[in-house]
Amino acid sequence: MRRFKQFHLIVIPIAMFGFGYLMVPIYNIFCDITGLNGKTGSISQAEANVLDVDPDRRVRVEFISALNQNAQWDFYPDVKSMKVIPGKTYTTTYTAANRLDQDMVGQAVPSVAPAQAATYFNKTECFCFVRQSFEPHESRQMPLVFVVDPKLPDDINTLTLSYTFFDVNSRIN
Amino acid sequence: MNAYSVDHSHDDHHDHGPPPGLMRWVTTTNHKDIGTLYLWFSLIMFFIGGFMALIIRSELFQPGLQIVDPHFFNQMTTMSFWILPFGFAMMLSTLFMDGGGPASGWTIYPPLVLQTGDALPFLIFSIHILGVSSIMGAINIVATIMNMRAPGMTYMKMPLFVWTWFITAYLLIAVMPVLAGAVTMLLTDKFFGTSFFDAAGGGDPVMFQHIFWFFGHPEVYILILPAFGIVSEIIPTFSRKQLFGYSSMVYATASIAFLSFIVWAHHMFTVGMPLVGEIFFMFTTMLIAVPTGVKVFNWVSTMWRGAMTFETPMLFAIGFVIMFTIGGFSGLMLAMTPIDFQYHDTYFVVAHFHYVLVPGAIFAIVAAVYYWLPKWTGNMYDEKLGKAHFWLSTIFVNILFFPMHFVGLAGMPRRIPDYAVQFTDFNQIATIGAFGFGFAQILLLVVVVKCIRGGSRATDQVWEGAHGLEWSVASPAPYHTFSPQPVVK
Numbered sequence: 001m002r003r004f005k006q007f008h009l010i011v012i013p014i015a016m017f018g019f020g021y022l023m024v025p026i027y028n029i030f031c032d033i034t035g036l037n038g039k040t041g042s043i044s045q046a047e048a049n050v051l052d053v054d055p056d057r058r059v060r061v062e063f064i065s066a067l068n069q070n071a072q073w074d075f076y077p078d079v080k081s082m083k084v085i086p087g088k089t090y091t092t093t094y095t096a097a098n099r100l101d102q103d104m105v106g107q108a109v110p111s112v113a114p115a116q117a118a119t120y121f122n123k124t125e126c127f128c129f130v131r132q133s134f135e136p137h138e139s140r141q142m143p144l145v146f147v148v149d150p151k152l153p154d155d156i157n158t159l160t161l162s163y164t165f166f167d168v169n170s171r172i173n
Numbered sequence: 174m175n176a177y178s179v180d181h182s183h184d185d186h187h188d189h190g191p192p193p194g195l196m197r198w199v200t201t202t203n204h205k206d207i208g209t210l211y212l213w214f215s216l217i218m219f220f221i222g223g224f225m226a227l228i229i230r231s232e233l234f235q236p237g238l239q240i241v242d243p244h245f246f247n248q249m250t251t252m253s254f255w256i257l258p259f260g261f262a263m264m265l266s267t268l269f270m271d272g273g274g275p276a277s278g279w280t281i282y283p284p285l286v287l288q289t290g291d292a293l294p295f296l297i298f299s300i301h302i303l304g305v306s307s308i309m310g311a312i313n314i315v316a317t318i319m320n321m322r323a324p325g326m327t328y329m330k331m332p333l334f335v336w337t338w339f340i341t342a343y344l345l346i347a348v349m350p351v352l353a354g355a356v357t358m359l360l361t362d363k364f365f366g367t368s369f370f371d372a373a374g375g376g377d378p379v380m381f382q383h384i385f386w387f388f389g390h391p392e393v394y395i396l397i398l399p400a401f402g403i404v405s406e407i408i409p410t411f412s413r414k415q416l417f418g419y420s421s422m423v424y425a426t427a428s429i430a431f432l433s434f435i436v437w438a439h440h441m442f443t444v445g446m447p448l449v450g451e452i453f454f455m456f457t458t459m460l461i462a463v464p465t466g467v468k469v470f471n472w473v474s475t476m477w478r479g480a481m482t483f484e485t486p487m488l489f490a491i492g493f494v495i496m497f498t499i500g501g502f503s504g505l506m507l508a509m510t511p512i513d514f515q516y517h518d519t520y521f522v523v524a525h526f527h528y529v530l531v532p533g534a535i536f537a538i539v540a541a542v543y544y545w546l547p548k549w550t551g552n553m554y555d556e557k558l559g560k561a562h563f564w565l566s567t568i569f570v571n572i573l574f575f576p577m578h579f580v581g582l583a584g585m586p587r588r589i590p591d592y593a594v595q596f597t598d599f600n601q602i603a604t605i606g607a608f609g610f611g612f613a614q615i616l617l618l619v620v621v622v623k624c625i626r627g628g629s630r631a632t633d634q635v636w637e638g639a640h641g642l643e644w645s646v647a648s649p650a651p652y653h654t655f656s657p658q659p660v661v662k
Binding site: 009019021024068107168 | 315349350369383445
């Protein structure tokens with residue numbers, strides 16, 4: 001029998017297995033570029049300060065919240081909606097409370113709808129950047145500083161920012 | 174077709190036959206023995222998977238929950254896909270574990286599947302084993318086709334069944350590792366604290382759907398391409414004509430394989446995608462209709478003005494062409510993004526993929542069993558029983574799946590063990606069809622067993638219009654099929 005020389009038959013499966021993992025960074029970059037799945041942008045305060053302000057335009061920003069896996073939290077936005085001027089920096093807060101008798105750690109994950117607007121919604125400071133630790137029955141307001149990019153397409157007049165609050169204790173222990 | 178010259182002296186060479194007893198089947202390297210093992214195994218899995226499908230249909234006979242609890246129902250929907258084609262004792266064993274079988278549909282989407290109990294690692298390892306087995310089998314096929322063709326057998330003279338398997342093997346080699354990667358990520362998410370698909374840790378469950386369908390769409394062509402090959406062998410035989418457009422068949426198969434890599438997101442139009450993405454995946458998906466249309470056209474043209482006879486394999490092959498095309502058309506409807514928003518996750522989708530896989534892939538496989546059974550056993554099968562099997566199967570398969578189009582359009586969701594009362598009539602019709610179709614398959618078993626045990630002797634050529642190397646050797650084929658090497662002219 002002839003020597004087995006179809007070397008590519010072994011290389012393809014190994015390369016494709018790697019490709020499956022390569023999809024993870026590719027997908028994340030793709031989401032960052034397109035705003036797919038409402039992945040929001042984030043910029044520094046310095047960058048936010050030099051954005052052009054569009055004083056004649058008003059954009060409505062709505063805030064909503066959700067809990068995951070029946071987590072034992074209270075979690076809600078302190079302001080339900082704001083009218084904002086694109087290019088100006090605004091501050092608002094969400095409140096979270098730990099209902100249990102034990103220390104809890106939570107993590108908020110943001111999403112913006114419509115997806116086309118996601119990349120124009122930039123946060124300079126957000127409680128979602130880090131995990132939030134709570135003592136038993138602790139309640140506190142968590143700040144969010146954001147700016148809507150004036151380049152937001154003209155046909156979008158309302159943005160909805162949603163936070164889902166996850167219980168991440170199991171991840172830490 | 175092609176001209177073959179074979180030295181017919183092979184009957185004198187009975188130098189080393191198979192070792193006797195059970196060890197023959199364990200240690201064999203003979204391609205026909207391995208093929209026999211595969212076929213018996215798939216027949217058993219066909220009946221187990223079919224039995225589970227009947228449990229589902231019994232539950233759906235009436236609205237409300239009566240026979241099985243909803244969790245068990247969901248396990249059935251997962252099982253009957255995965256074991257039907259591949260079958261795993263390991264996966265079956267999860268039904269008896271703490272927490273029951275996998276808690277998801279066959280698409281094993283997180284986060285739902287991560288809520289599975291003890292069964293999850295078994296599910297994942299069985300998929301790994303399945304993948305390794307498929308890749309090894311595929312490498313074997315590609316290496317055999319590339320290295321071991323008979324002298325004179327050029328690529329463009331190969332039987333179409335060999336061509337479709339060659340391309341299918343490449344699809345397997347390319348996509349099974351991607352599925353292995355995806356389920357490995359599920360495993361590390363559950364047990365090793367990674368967050369590939371866990372939103373709390375910065376992952377994204379939708380990404381799983383992309384990776385899964387990058388495997389999943391080529392997978393559906395893995396299921397159907399060999400069926401295309403089978404039908405392309407059978408129709409010329411019973412039309413007593415050459416296959417119309419041989420080279421266009423080869424190129425159409427290759428185009429379908431290529432396109433299958435760039436259409437995956439049509440399974441997920443409703444999960445949220447940029448408009449450009451939806452348009453891209455809509456048009457690439459509709460493009461697949463072109464090479465598929467070429468194939469259907471060639472099959473019909475092969476029959477055109479042929480001296481046709483309607484033995485059982487031919488009946489199943491014609492049934493395949495007609496009913497696969499029905500499934501192809503509903504696939505085109507689903508390909509259109511705005512329409513898919515209405516059809517997504519309804520019974521219309523169930524009707525679509527059952528039309529392409531049951532009267533599609535399964536009919537072609539049954540046609541192949543009837544076509545090559547005389548060569549396999551040396552005896553003719555019972556033609557009357559075979560025809561009864563075909564007509565019962567065809568009538569009941571349509572009673573089973575056609576009403577699903579209607580309940581789907583009316584909004585009945587899939588993967589739910591209960592439904593609103595207005596869907597009752599069509600569901601009862603479907604369940605009656607399911608039992609009819611299921612019981613008709615017992616005839617297949619009877620025909621196969623009867624044919625093994627005896628029957629009128631099959632000639633070497635078996636079918637009057639059969640051409641090709643396998644019809645030039647004795648029936649049943651000698652253990653080492655070709656003693657002198659055949660030469661293709």
